[in-house]
Amino acid sequence: MKLNNKKPYPVLSIAALAVLVVLLVILELNKNNFGMAVSILQKSAILAIVAVSMNLLNGFTGLFSLGQAGFMAIGAYVTAIFSIPTETIDSVYYTGGLAPWLKDLRLALDILPVSLQIILGILAGGLVAAAFAALIGIPVLRLKSDYLAIATLGFSEIIRAIISSPQMDKITNGSYGLKNIPGFALGLDFLPAGIGTLLVPFTVAGICIGFMVLVIRSSYGRAFMAIREDGVAAEAMGINLLKHKEISFIISSFFTAVAGGLLAMFMRSIEARTFQITLTYDILLIVVIGGLGSITGSVLSAFLVTAAKEWWLRFFDTPLVIGGVTIPLFRTGFRMVIFSLLLMLVVLFFRRGLMGNREFAWADLLSWPQHLSKKASSGHKTGKGGKKNG
Amino acid sequence: MSLTTFIQHILTGVSLGGAYALIAIGYTLVYGILLLINFAHSDIFMMAGYFMIFAMATMPWPIAIPVVIVATVILGVLIEKAAYKPLRSAPRMSIMISSIGVSYLLQNLATYLFSALPKGYPTITPLKKVFQIGPVSASLVTFLTPVLTLILVFILMYLINHTKLGMAMRAVSKDYDTSKLMGIKINQIISLTFVIGSSMAAIGSILYFTDRMSVTPFSGTLPGLKCFVAAVLGGIGSVPGAVLGGFIIGISETFLTALGYSTYSDAFTFVLLILILIFRPTGLIGETVTDKV
Amino acid sequence: MQFGGVVAVDNLSLQVQRGEIVALIGPNGAGKTTAFNVVTGVYAPTNGQVQFKGQTIAENFPRGKMESLYAGQNKGVYTAKVWPTPDLITKKGIARTFQNIRLFKNMTVFENVLIAKHMNMKAGFFSAAFHLNGREEEQMRQESLKLLEMVNLLDLKDEIADNLPYGKQRRLEIARALATSPDLLLLDEPAAGMNPQETHALTAFIRQIKKDFNLTILMIEHHMNLVMDISDRIYVIDFGELIATGTPEQVQNDPAVIAAYLGVDE
Numbered sequence: 001m002k003l004n005n006k007k008p009y010p011v012l013s014i015a016a017l018a019v020l021v022v023l024l025v026i027l028e029l030n031k032n033n034f035g036m037a038v039s040i041l042q043k044s045a046i047l048a049i050v051a052v053s054m055n056l057l058n059g060f061t062g063l064f065s066l067g068q069a070g071f072m073a074i075g076a077y078v079t080a081i082f083s084i085p086t087e088t089i090d091s092v093y094y095t096g097g098l099a100p101w102l103k104d105l106r107l108a109l110d111i112l113p114v115s116l117q118i119i120l121g122i123l124a125g126g127l128v129a130a131a132f133a134a135l136i137g138i139p140v141l142r143l144k145s146d147y148l149a150i151a152t153l154g155f156s157e158i159i160r161a162i163i164s165s166p167q168m169d170k171i172t173n174g175s176y177g178l179k180n181i182p183g184f185a186l187g188l189d190f191l192p193a194g195i196g197t198l199l200v201p202f203t204v205a206g207i208c209i210g211f212m213v214l215v216i217r218s219s220y221g222r223a224f225m226a227i228r229e230d231g232v233a234a235e236a237m238g239i240n241l242l243k244h245k246e247i248s249f250i251i252s253s254f255f256t257a258v259a260g261g262l263l264a265m266f267m268r269s270i271e272a273r274t275f276q277i278t279l280t281y282d283i284l285l286i287v288v289i290g291g292l293g294s295i296t297g298s299v300l301s302a303f304l305v306t307a308a309k310e311w312w313l314r315f316f317d318t319p320l321v322i323g324g325v326t327i328p329l330f331r332t333g334f335r336m337v338i339f340s341l342l343l344m345l346v347v348l349f350f351r352r353g354l355m356g357n358r359e360f361a362w363a364d365l366l367s368w369p370q371h372l373s374k375k376a377s378s379g380h381k382t383g384k385g386g387k388k389n390g
Numbered sequence: 391m392s393l394t395t396f397i398q399h400i401l402t403g404v405s406l407g408g409a410y411a412l413i414a415i416g417y418t419l420v421y422g423i424l425l426l427i428n429f430a431h432s433d434i435f436m437m438a439g440y441f442m443i444f445a446m447a448t449m450p451w452p453i454a455i456p457v458v459i460v461a462t463v464i465l466g467v468l469i470e471k472a473a474y475k476p477l478r479s480a481p482r483m484s485i486m487i488s489s490i491g492v493s494y495l496l497q498n499l500a501t502y503l504f505s506a507l508p509k510g511y512p513t514i515t516p517l518k519k520v521f522q523i524g525p526v527s528a529s530l531v532t533f534l535t536p537v538l539t540l541i542l543v544f545i546l547m548y549l550i551n552h553t554k555l556g557m558a559m560r561a562v563s564k565d566y567d568t569s570k571l572m573g574i575k576i577n578q579i580i581s582l583t584f585v586i587g588s589s590m591a592a593i594g595s596i597l598y599f600t601d602r603m604s605v606t607p608f609s610g611t612l613p614g615l616k617c618f619v620a621a622v623l624g625g626i627g628s629v630p631g632a633v634l635g636g637f638i639i640g641i642s643e644t645f646l647t648a649l650g651y652s653t654y655s656d657a658f659t660f661v662l663l664i665l666i667l668i669f670r671p672t673g674l675i676g677e678t679v680t681d682k683v
Numbered sequence: 684m685q686f687g688g689v690v691a692v693d694n695l696s697l698q699v700q701r702g703e704i705v706a707l708i709g710p711n712g713a714g715k716t717t718a719f720n721v722v723t724g725v726y727a728p729t730n731g732q733v734q735f736k737g738q739t740i741a742e743n744f745p746r747g748k749m750e751s752l753y754a755g756q757n758k759g760v761y762t763a764k765v766w767p768t769p770d771l772i773t774k775k776g777i778a779r780t781f782q783n784i785r786l787f788k789n790m791t792v793f794e795n796v797l798i799a800k801h802m803n804m805k806a807g808f809f810s811a812a813f814h815l816n817g818r819e820e821e822q823m824r825q826e827s828l829k830l831l832e833m834v835n836l837l838d839l840k841d842e843i844a845d846n847l848p849y850g851k852q853r854r855l856e857i858a859r860a861l862a863t864s865p866d867l868l869l870l871d872e873p874a875a876g877m878n879p880q881e882t883h884a885l886t887a888f889i890r891q892i893k894k895d896f897n898l899t900i901l902m903i904e905h906h907m908n909l910v911m912d913i914s915d916r917i918y919v920i921d922f923g924e925l926i927a928t929g930t931p932e933q934v935q936n937d938p939a940v941i942a943a944y945l946g947v948d949e
Contacts, residue, residue, distance in 0.1 A: 064483055064486070139664065139667075139668040140664070140667070140668075143667055143671070145482065145483065146421075146425070146427050146482070146486065147622075147667055147671065149427065149486065150427065150615075150618060150619075150622070150663065151663065151664055151667055153615065154615075154619070154659075154660030154661075154663045154664060155660070155664070157615070157656060157657065157660055158657045158660050158661065161653055161654060161656055161657035162657065164653065165653045165654065166653070211812070214812055214813060214814060215812045217814075218811040218812055218814060218820075219797075219800075219801045219804055219806075219811050219816075219820065219823070220801075220808060220811055220812065222790075222794060222797060222798045222801065223798060223801045225787070225790060225794075225798075226787050226790075226798045226801075229787035229788060229789060229790060230785050230786075230787060230788075232725070232769075232781075232785060233781065233785035233786070233787065234787075234798070235768065235769040235770050235773075236723060236725075236769050236770075236773060236778070236779055236781075236785075236860075237770075237773065237778075237798060237799040237801075237802065237859065237860075237862075237863060238770045238773040238774055238799070238801070238802025238803070238863050239770055239798075239801060239802060240768060240770045240771075241768070241770070242768075247808060276611075277611065278494075278497075281490055281493075281494055284487065284490060285490075285491065285494070288487055292483075331502075332502075333498070333501050333502030333503075333505075334502055336498035336501065336502065337495070337498050337499055337502045339498070340491070340494050340495035340498045340499070341495065343491050343494065343495070344473065344488070344491050344492070344495060347473075347484070347487055347488045347491045348473065348476055348477070348488065351477075351480065351484055357789075
């Protein structure tokens with residue numbers, strides 16, 4: 001990602017943001033008619049957070065980590081444990097009951113409004129994940145990229161195993177999973193009933209992604225990119241590799257866990273199986289389609305891919321009849337095959353993804369009409385030496 | 391634990407280890423030559439399971455087995471040509487992502503074609519016959535697996551160390567670019583690597599699934615990861631290493647499950663991985679390489 | 684310095700006084716870059732010590748497997764374990780360039796230099812993340828721009844580093860090293876791949892930056908014109924061992940050097 005030397009258009013950004021908020025509120029108020037759209041937008045916002053944090057680690061710092069599912073699991077479980085209404089907790093932990101110290105803690109926290117408890121839960125999830133990341137990072141971050149991938153994959157599975165083990169029954173409810181997790185609308189009781197459905201995930205996503213953008217544009221962001229470009233040279237220029245890799249890893253894991261907490265609220269009930277390695281693969285593919293090294297790409301891709309998977313490609317799952325003839329291939333599961341094939345196409349032929357490593361800039365969009373007319377009038381452009389993009 | 395039970399478990403463990411060893415060979419060979427973690431290998435193994443189900447439905451087992459091996463090899467080579475070959479000059483991460491993509495595709499394809507519900511694995515009658523040796527009893531397949539594994543590994547080691555083809559393979563894994571310049575037919579060697587790896591996986595899958603009863607589209611994921619760990623444990627790039635790793639993991643998994651810690655047996659494999667990567671990244675019998683700055 | 688069974692550098696003792704330009708020469712594979720790597724912390728010495736400004740910044744002695752394997756000299760001389768990572772050594776004031784250019788290829792010229800300023804930034808992570816260090820950031824940018832101007836690369840500041848012609852890439856790498864405000868600059872074959880005119884320009888360039896930045900320079904080089912022209916003293920090594928040392932005139936006439944290596948006058 002190049003430093004943004006292009007002219008910023010703050011007015012346009014604010015205007016776009018306003019339009020987005022208005023659209024969200026409209027959808028919010030009409031959500032019964034737009035059920036699927038709302039659900040997809042929620043999931044996209046959540047996945048966008050994970051995609052950006054994975055991009056931070058993978059695309060910007062060059063650390064190929066595949067542990068996202070594990071950190072999401074941590075975030076989801078911690079959030080769930082702190083947000084399941086205390087009245088129903090015993091019914092959720094029906095086999096052995098919640099650990100007494102946890103129960104006391106929950107009851108003590110009950111003096112706080114529910115929304116605050118949930119916020120604390122999400123933050124706690126992030127912090128627990130960050131602590132794990134800090135610990136895991138020390139041995140693991142100095143491994144070569146392929147080994148880092150497998151090691152983080154391993155941790156993801158270890159976390160899953162621990163969560164579903166019978167020994168953890170009193171805390172995570174073991175293999176039974178957790179249910180009765182409050183959704184976004186119920187979560188905020190100082191807003192008119194139900195309005196949180198879209199605004200909560202989007203606001204949280206905005207804050208998380210916003211912070212990560214700030215980090216990328218700071219000196220530390222540049223240090224991360226230096227590590228990606230050439231770790232030996234970065235070290236020679238005074239950048240402590242372990243410290244900076246740890247920072248990147250911790251930040252990424254924190255936000256991944258926050259997104260995990262949101263996912264728990266989205267799904268209302270979770271179990272260890274929700275956080276298999278396939279979840280990490282899903283995010284990786286979103287990031288690749290968007291473009292490694294482009295935050296705009298990750299966000300766009302999260303929305304596009306989720307919409308495609310859950311909505312547009314549904315077409316392929318239902319039997320297709322043309323003129324009385326049933327086309328043989330269309331049935332359940334075809335959608336995912338088509339999706340996987342599209343993915344392979346991107347991986348093989350469009351490796352740089354949607355945005356490559358560029359970010360969105362109003363200046364680019366506004367100069368498009370000029371661009372087109374120039375091309376039309378002058379025919380072939382003679383470039384100066386041709387900029388290589390990596 | 392009585393001696394009989396102990397020996398019984400050793401037997402089971404060695405048998406499982408043998409299957410793991412065969413699969414691990416696929417990982418280690420491909421990594422040695424292409425520096426690629428072939429995430430799709432586990433799903434090739436899974437597809438071999440399905441191939442067997444359909445082969446056995448229409449032909450007797452002496453014909454079905456070679457058919458399955460051939461089909462798996464074709465699948466493996468096809469994947470290499472379609473998904474890895476075009477990316478040979480791309481950064482390493484791209485080809486790894488491609489293998490993840492293929493893994494994803496195979497799982498979804500299997501779900502679409504065969505549904506996500508478990509499909510029963512056919513019984514190969516002679517393999518299921520139970521034998522009694524002293525106080526210990528097990529089916530033929532349990533006795534056969536480690537023996538077969540060792541035979542196959544010996545053949546493979548002979549190929550690698552005493553034939554011209556094997557020398558070519560070793561050359562490519564030591565120095566890819568120079569090998570090309572020396573006139574070694576890279577494409578052939580790489581295809582050969584996948585042929586060997588896929589056929590081993592097919593045989594391993596027959597031995598593995600015969601004891602397991604059923605196949606799902608996700609049957610390959612966990613064994614695949616464990617086998618990759620086995621390859622790393624032994625020393626990635628080394629065939630004897632993969633075999634050693636396979637047996638270690640097979641035996642420890644069996645004992646952990648027998649002692650009641652089955653949930654942890656999977657996690658244990660990964661703990662082993664982390665430990666090996668920290669303390670001896672080149673594996674138990676691998677070789678050290680220093681990077682030149 | 685021993686790798687496995689090979690002693691790459693043996694009984695090599697270098698001294699560089701403040702304000703000098705010292706050259707380290709010798710045939711390919713003699714162990715010069717290895718020596719650099721020990722000084723900059725990329726390798727811990729197998730048996731040896733590095734001192735800088737009166738402080739021991741690296742030291743080691745053969746232990747474990749290496750204890751029985753060690754085939755070099757001076758066994759038993761060193762007793763401490765000082766193993767800093769390279770970034771710590773850079774922070775003490777030693778910067779380097781690389782034999783094979785290691786620029787941050789996909790980043791711009793400006794960014795390459797700016798990144799080298801990161802290590803001296805006083806702001807902590809959160810301060811920087813929330814962009815509360817505006818003034819310091821601006822200062823780092825100004826300093827980087829000034830640096831680029833002094834090395835004549837300012838007009839190319841937004842160009843992607845990989846697109847630069849070879850000679851300018853070398854200059855950029857030197858500029859980047861200078862951005863860490865070093866006292867001692869290690870140059871690893873700065874003239875590699877250059878023709879006589881470029882080498883001549885480089886000679887003047889090195890003299891200039893030494894003056895402007897008050898530097899001490901230790902340099903590995905094969906281009907004898909550059910070496911003889913600019914060095915105050917020279918060390919000659921071959922097969923990891925020192926074979927001659929002295930002023931350029933002394934070294935030029937040393938029979939051992941003439942016998943082993945006198946390079947091609949480029």
